[in-house]
Amino acid sequence: MGRWEPDARGRLARAALDLYAERGYEQTTVADIAQRAGVTERTFFRHFTDKREVLFDPSLTLQETMVAAIAAAPADRTPVETVVGALQTAVAMLEERRDWSRRRAAVIAANPSLLERELLKLAALATAAGAALRARGVREPRASLAAETGVTAFKVGFEHWVGEPPAQDEAVQEPESPARTLADHIGEALDEIRALTATPRPLG
Amino acid sequence: MGRWEPDARGRLARAALDLYAERGYEQTTVADIAQRAGVTERTFFRHFTDKREVLFDPSLTLQETMVAAIAAAPADRTPVETVVGALQTAVAMLEERRDWSRRRAAVIAANPSLLERELLKLAALATAAGAALRARGVREPRASLAAETGVTAFKVGFEHWVGEPPAQDEAVQEPESPARTLADHIGEALDEIRALTATPRPLG
DNA sequence: CACGTGATGTCAGAGGCTGTCATCACTACA
């Protein structure tokens, strides 16, 4: 399994994020990334289908974890709660990579081209969640809409979590105000959505 | 204003949709489209920023109409109702182009690359709706979430409208079952979302 | 009928991405 330098894929992903952050996505060529990673341009395209995809490596794992969690969820939950709970579980892998998430989010926000890809990943997540709900007997259009709503909560919660100022020194923080986790933010986003749509219609 | 053959932009857009439908998006080169439209490849890129954008020409108009309708909406409406109502107004331009919408939807559904662009347009629509709500005094995160929810209703409603079997011969249809308009579908989608999130939490 | 204004044509080139074949590191097995 080991060849020349191990983990070419990881080196490429790190080099790409670094370069995108340093000089911008469009100003970075795939040849630049490959060179910094010590491989050929051709090798980059063997590991990642795209110049964009290199930023979205963990997304498939996230999706698979979520689907598994939906399948394993207790049966007495609302579809939306099932999806959100599964996402809160799956998101554990991101909690450990907050700095990476933050840098990545900054790069994506600066490039419509990358934003596009992120939206596609979120849509795929919603599609997968919908399918997983249907496999549990939830019917259309309930399954799809619950999936969309759950993913919206994830999206909003993730944005808040990433946007929150980083804990500079955990020891200096007041110990009785624990940092809000990503899972917390997702739960709060769902509450906001609930409050919003629960608003009674004022006139007609 | 008139030059060589008029409406090069329109010819390009029609040629592109035809070719994408005939032989597929990836199998069509920009040179092919330009040739069928009777112009140069370079001219294509003067009218459209890229090979995908040629399918999304009316999206900006739709967005502007929606924003104007939000600004002009009666003050006694819920944010979500404001957005959905504005979209129902803006969507009039699509009602007249159902065949075009259907063909376009089929092409987009067949190409992740195009789906990506569509998602970006929907995200832009939601962003614009959120800004328009904020201009009316709606605060965050209510504005953004209402915008997202409204656009979701639009998306789902549009999909149903496009997926509905086309009225083969209007005269043969039973006159007392009028075809459901796109606006109808959008309204129904909103109702579905309401019903979904209004579901009481079963356990704790 | 000269001139300005836009839209178009022409050309050159960078960069993304793919197919193809050779090469290399490592493993398994004789």
Add this chain to the structure above:
DNA sequence: TGTAGTGATGACAGCCTCTGACATCACGTG
């Protein structure tokens, strides 16, 4: 010990998307 197999990588060649720069053409204006 060496020999064949396997999988990742390198080395080209080439198509296509997209852009910049400059020339050209149609049309309106004076």
